[in-house]
Amino acid sequence: MTLSEENYYGEEANRMFFSVSQYKDFAKCEAMALAKIRGEYKRPMTRALLVGSFVDSYFEGTLPQFMQENPELFTRKNELKSEFRKANEIIGRVSSDPMFMRFMSGEKQKIMTFEMFGVLWKMKMDSFLDGTCITDLKIVANFRTLPLWRYDLQGAVYQKGVELVTGETLPFYLAVATKERVTDLDIFQIPQSTLDMALREIEERIGHYAEVKHGFAPPKYCGECDYCKSIKRAAIRNYNELLEM
Ligand SMILES: [Zn+2]
Numbered sequence: 001m002t003l004s005e006e007n008y009y010g011e012e013a014n015r016m017f018f019s020v021s022q023y024k025d026f027a028k029c030e031a032m033a034l035a036k037i038r039g040e041y042k043r044p045m046t047r048a049l050l051v052g053s054f055v056d057s058y059f060e061g062t063l064p065q066f067m068q069e070n071p072e073l074f075t076r077k078n079e080l081k082s083e084f085r086k087a088n089e090i091i092g093r094v095s096s097d098p099m100f101m102r103f104m105s106g107e108k109q110k111i112m113t114f115e116m117f118g119v120l121w122k123m124k125m126d127s128f129l130d131g132t133c134i135t136d137l138k139i140v141a142n143f144r145t146l147p148l149w150r151y152d153l154q155g156a157v158y159q160k161g162v163e164l165v166t167g168e169t170l171p172f173y174l175a176v177a178t179k180e181r182v183t184d185l186d187i188f189q190i191p192q193s194t195l196d197m198a199l200r201e202i203e204e205r206i207g208h209y210a211e212v213k214h215g216f217a218p219p220k221y222c223g224e225c226d227y228c229k230s231i232k233r234a235a236i237r238n239y240n241e242l243l244e245m
Contacts, residue, residue, distance in 0.1 A: 003111050003122055011039050017113060017122035018209075025219070026209040028193060030219035032227035034212060041227050047083050053180070054087045055139050056126065060108045086179060090139060093183045094175075101189050103127060103135045103175045114164040116157075117206045123161050127175070128192045130166070134158050135173045135187075142178050155190040156198035 007013055014022065014037050025033035035041035050070065057066035067073055071085050080088070095102045106129035113122045136154060140146060155172035163169045171189060178184040203241040211217040221228050 003113055005109070005111075008111060008122065008124060011037075013122060017120045018206070018213075019122050020157050023209065024150065024153065024159075025208070026212070027205065029191075029222035029225045029228060030209070030212050031221040032225050033209075034219045035227055037213065041230070043226075051087045052139050055083055055091060055177075056109075056137065058091050059104055059126070059137065087139070090177050090183050091177070094177050094185055097185060099187060100175055100177075100185055103129075103133070104137060105129065105171055106132070106135065111144060111159050114161050116160060116164060117216050119201050119206055119210050121157065121161060123158055125158060128162070129170075131168060131170075133171050133173055134162060135175050138174050138176045140176060140178055142180055143176065143184060143186070146174070146176065150189055150191050150198075150200040152194050153202065156195045159195055160199060 001007075001012065001016055003013055004239065006034075008069075021035070026038060032041060036043070050073070054063070054073070057063045073080060075081055094104075104127045106127035107125075108127060110125045110128040111122065112125070113120065115121070124135045125134055129135070132154075134238060136151070136158070138146070138149075138151070140149075151174055155174075159170060159172050172195060174190070175190045176186055176188055208217065212219050223232075
Protein backbone atom coordinates (compact mmCIF):
# COMPACT_ATOMS: atom_id res chain seq x y z
CA MET A 1 0.00 0.00 0.00
CA THR A 2 1.41 3.39 -1.06
CA LEU A 3 0.46 6.26 1.21
CA SER A 4 -0.57 9.67 -0.06
CA GLU A 5 -2.15 12.82 1.35
CA GLU A 6 -5.57 11.25 0.54
CA ASN A 7 -5.25 7.90 2.31
CA TYR A 8 -2.67 8.69 5.01
CA TYR A 9 -5.22 8.97 7.84
CA GLY A 10 -7.56 6.34 6.40
CA GLU A 11 -8.68 3.19 8.22
CA GLU A 12 -6.72 0.87 5.94
CA ALA A 13 -3.50 2.81 6.55
CA ASN A 14 -4.10 2.76 10.31
CA ARG A 15 -4.61 -1.00 10.26
CA MET A 16 -1.53 -1.68 8.21
CA PHE A 17 0.89 0.81 9.76
CA PHE A 18 1.82 1.97 13.22
CA SER A 19 2.36 5.71 13.67
CA VAL A 20 3.69 7.71 16.59
CA SER A 21 0.19 8.81 17.57
CA GLN A 22 -1.10 5.23 17.40
CA TYR A 23 1.81 4.10 19.57
CA LYS A 24 0.95 6.84 22.07
CA ASP A 25 -2.70 5.73 22.00
CA PHE A 26 -1.64 2.18 22.92
CA ALA A 27 0.57 3.49 25.71
CA LYS A 28 -2.39 5.48 27.09
CA CYS A 29 -5.11 2.83 26.74
CA GLU A 30 -4.93 -0.34 24.62
CA ALA A 31 -8.71 -0.67 24.38
CA MET A 32 -9.10 2.93 23.16
CA ALA A 33 -6.29 2.50 20.61
CA LEU A 34 -7.93 -0.64 19.24
CA ALA A 35 -11.39 0.96 19.09
CA LYS A 36 -9.92 3.83 17.10
CA ILE A 37 -8.25 1.46 14.62
CA ARG A 38 -11.54 -0.41 14.20
CA GLY A 39 -13.36 2.84 13.55
CA GLU A 40 -15.53 2.41 16.67
CA TYR A 41 -14.19 5.46 18.44
CA LYS A 42 -13.03 8.87 17.25
CA ARG A 43 -11.25 11.42 19.32
CA PRO A 44 -13.28 14.60 18.98
CA MET A 45 -11.54 17.32 16.97
CA THR A 46 -10.80 19.95 19.60
CA ARG A 47 -10.23 23.61 18.85
CA ALA A 48 -6.59 23.18 19.96
CA LEU A 49 -6.05 20.44 17.34
CA LEU A 50 -7.72 22.58 14.72
CA VAL A 51 -5.41 25.51 15.51
CA GLY A 52 -2.44 23.17 14.92
CA SER A 53 -3.86 22.05 11.57
CA PHE A 54 -4.59 25.67 10.63
CA VAL A 55 -0.92 26.64 11.08
CA ASP A 56 0.30 23.40 9.41
CA SER A 57 -1.83 24.16 6.38
CA TYR A 58 -0.36 27.66 6.15
CA PHE A 59 3.17 26.24 5.92
CA GLU A 60 2.00 23.64 3.44
CA GLY A 61 0.52 26.42 1.31
CA THR A 62 -3.02 25.05 1.57
CA LEU A 63 -4.54 27.51 4.06
CA PRO A 64 -7.21 28.90 1.67
CA GLN A 65 -8.42 25.36 0.95
CA PHE A 66 -8.30 24.48 4.66
CA MET A 67 -10.46 27.50 5.48
CA GLN A 68 -12.97 26.51 2.83
CA GLU A 69 -13.22 22.95 4.15
CA ASN A 70 -13.65 23.98 7.79
CA PRO A 71 -16.60 26.35 8.18
CA GLU A 72 -16.30 25.91 11.97
CA LEU A 73 -13.36 28.32 11.84
CA PHE A 74 -15.83 31.16 11.37
CA THR A 75 -18.47 32.83 13.50
CA ARG A 76 -22.01 33.28 12.25
CA LYS A 77 -20.98 36.76 11.15
CA ASN A 78 -18.39 35.03 8.96
CA GLU A 79 -15.44 36.34 10.92
CA LEU A 80 -12.55 34.13 12.03
CA LYS A 81 -13.07 32.85 15.57
CA SER A 82 -10.65 34.29 18.12
CA GLU A 83 -8.41 31.18 18.30
CA PHE A 84 -7.80 31.34 14.57
CA ARG A 85 -7.18 35.08 14.62
CA LYS A 86 -4.56 34.21 17.24
CA ALA A 87 -3.24 31.49 14.90
CA ASN A 88 -2.92 34.10 12.16
CA GLU A 89 -1.01 36.34 14.53
CA ILE A 90 1.35 33.44 15.40
CA ILE A 91 1.88 32.75 11.69
CA GLY A 92 2.79 36.41 11.17
CA ARG A 93 5.19 36.32 14.10
CA VAL A 94 7.08 33.15 13.10
CA SER A 95 7.16 34.18 9.42
CA SER A 96 9.21 37.24 10.34
CA ASP A 97 11.84 35.15 12.13
CA PRO A 98 14.68 34.01 9.80
CA MET A 99 15.85 31.14 12.03
CA PHE A 100 12.33 29.77 12.48
CA MET A 101 11.70 29.96 8.76
CA ARG A 102 15.00 28.27 7.92
CA PHE A 103 13.95 25.24 9.97
CA MET A 104 10.52 25.27 8.32
CA SER A 105 11.96 25.57 4.80
CA GLY A 106 12.17 21.82 4.07
CA GLU A 107 9.81 19.58 2.15
CA LYS A 108 6.36 19.87 3.82
CA GLN A 109 4.20 16.98 5.03
CA LYS A 110 6.72 14.49 3.65
CA ILE A 111 5.42 10.93 4.05
CA MET A 112 7.70 7.93 4.63
CA THR A 113 6.97 4.27 5.41
CA PHE A 114 9.42 1.70 6.77
CA GLU A 115 9.76 -1.45 8.85
CA MET A 116 11.13 -1.15 12.38
CA PHE A 117 11.08 -3.64 15.28
CA GLY A 118 9.14 -6.11 13.15
CA VAL A 119 6.20 -3.82 12.31
CA LEU A 120 5.39 -1.34 9.53
CA TRP A 121 5.41 2.37 10.34
CA LYS A 122 4.14 5.49 8.61
CA MET A 123 5.12 9.05 9.37
CA LYS A 124 4.50 12.51 8.00
CA MET A 125 7.11 15.20 8.59
CA ASP A 126 6.24 18.90 8.88
CA SER A 127 9.58 19.97 7.38
CA PHE A 128 12.18 17.59 5.97
CA LEU A 129 15.49 19.16 4.92
CA ASP A 130 17.22 16.32 3.12
CA GLY A 131 20.71 15.80 4.48
CA THR A 132 20.22 18.47 7.16
CA CYS A 133 17.44 17.98 9.69
CA ILE A 134 13.87 16.97 10.52
CA THR A 135 11.64 19.64 12.08
CA ASP A 136 8.19 19.37 13.58
CA LEU A 137 6.09 22.47 14.12
CA LYS A 138 4.30 22.82 17.45
CA ILE A 139 1.83 25.48 18.50
CA VAL A 140 1.53 25.11 22.26
CA ALA A 141 0.12 26.89 25.29
CA ASN A 142 3.60 27.53 26.70
CA PHE A 143 7.14 26.11 26.66
CA ARG A 144 6.92 24.68 30.17
CA THR A 145 4.46 21.90 29.33
CA LEU A 146 6.26 20.87 26.11
CA PRO A 147 7.99 17.72 27.49
CA LEU A 148 4.65 16.39 28.83
CA TRP A 149 3.62 15.64 25.24
CA ARG A 150 6.48 13.14 24.80
CA TYR A 151 7.79 14.57 21.57
CA ASP A 152 10.91 12.49 22.24
CA LEU A 153 8.92 9.48 20.98
CA GLN A 154 8.08 11.32 17.78
CA GLY A 155 11.69 12.43 17.33
CA ALA A 156 12.98 8.90 17.89
CA VAL A 157 10.67 7.36 15.27
CA TYR A 158 11.19 10.14 12.72
CA GLN A 159 14.97 10.03 13.05
CA LYS A 160 15.13 6.23 12.76
CA GLY A 161 12.59 6.24 9.93
CA VAL A 162 14.62 8.70 7.87
CA GLU A 163 17.73 6.66 8.61
CA LEU A 164 16.08 3.44 7.41
CA VAL A 165 14.75 5.09 4.24
CA THR A 166 17.65 7.37 3.25
CA GLY A 167 20.64 5.99 5.20
CA GLU A 168 21.20 9.38 6.89
CA THR A 169 20.95 10.06 10.62
CA LEU A 170 19.58 13.59 11.00
CA PRO A 171 18.99 15.72 14.11
CA PHE A 172 15.37 16.26 15.19
CA TYR A 173 14.05 19.70 16.10
CA LEU A 174 10.81 21.18 17.33
CA ALA A 175 9.96 24.61 15.96
CA VAL A 176 7.74 25.87 18.75
CA ALA A 177 5.52 28.95 19.02
CA THR A 178 3.25 29.66 21.97
CA LYS A 179 -0.34 30.86 22.19
CA GLU A 180 0.55 33.18 25.06
CA ARG A 181 -0.68 36.77 24.95
CA VAL A 182 2.70 37.63 23.47
CA THR A 183 3.90 34.70 21.36
CA ASP A 184 7.21 33.12 22.35
CA LEU A 185 9.20 31.14 19.78
CA ASP A 186 12.34 28.99 19.72
CA ILE A 187 13.83 25.92 18.08
CA PHE A 188 14.33 23.01 20.50
CA GLN A 189 16.71 20.19 19.67
CA ILE A 190 15.91 16.88 21.38
CA PRO A 191 19.28 15.51 22.54
CA GLN A 192 20.49 12.26 20.98
CA SER A 193 20.59 10.46 24.34
CA THR A 194 16.91 11.32 24.89
CA LEU A 195 15.99 10.07 21.40
CA ASP A 196 17.95 6.85 21.99
CA MET A 197 16.13 6.24 25.27
CA ALA A 198 12.74 6.86 23.68
CA LEU A 199 13.54 4.43 20.86
CA ARG A 200 14.46 1.72 23.37
CA GLU A 201 11.16 2.28 25.14
CA ILE A 202 9.32 1.78 21.83
CA GLU A 203 11.35 -1.33 21.04
CA GLU A 204 10.36 -2.88 24.37
CA ARG A 205 6.64 -2.24 24.02
CA ILE A 206 5.81 -2.43 20.32
CA GLY A 207 5.74 -6.24 20.17
CA HIS A 208 2.92 -6.38 22.70
CA TYR A 209 1.01 -3.55 21.02
CA ALA A 210 1.28 -5.35 17.68
CA GLU A 211 -0.15 -8.51 19.28
CA VAL A 212 -3.09 -6.54 20.65
CA LYS A 213 -3.58 -4.71 17.35
CA HIS A 214 -3.84 -7.95 15.39
CA GLY A 215 -6.00 -9.77 17.91
CA PHE A 216 -3.41 -12.13 19.40
CA ALA A 217 -3.68 -10.61 22.89
CA PRO A 218 -6.64 -8.96 24.63
CA PRO A 219 -6.45 -5.17 25.10
CA LYS A 220 -6.15 -3.73 28.60
CA TYR A 221 -8.80 -1.20 29.59
CA CYS A 222 -7.37 1.76 31.51
CA GLY A 223 -10.81 2.43 33.01
CA GLU A 224 -10.28 6.18 33.07
CA CYS A 225 -10.07 7.55 29.54
CA ASP A 226 -13.02 8.97 27.60
CA TYR A 227 -13.39 5.75 25.60
CA CYS A 228 -13.45 3.55 28.71
CA LYS A 229 -16.01 5.87 30.33
CA SER A 230 -18.14 5.78 27.19
CA ILE A 231 -18.53 1.97 27.27
CA LYS A 232 -18.55 1.27 31.03
CA ARG A 233 -21.50 0.02 33.06
CA ALA A 234 -22.40 1.63 36.33
CA ALA A 235 -21.19 -0.09 39.48
CA ILE A 236 -22.16 0.31 43.10
CA ARG A 237 -19.32 1.98 44.94
CA ASN A 238 -18.46 3.18 48.39
CA TYR A 239 -18.86 6.93 48.67
CA ASN A 240 -15.82 7.16 50.94
CA GLU A 241 -13.40 5.85 48.31
CA LEU A 242 -13.67 9.26 46.64
CA LEU A 243 -12.22 10.90 49.72
CA GLU A 244 -9.00 8.93 49.26
CA MET A 245 -8.38 10.15 45.70
ZN1 LIG B 1 -9.17 3.62 28.55
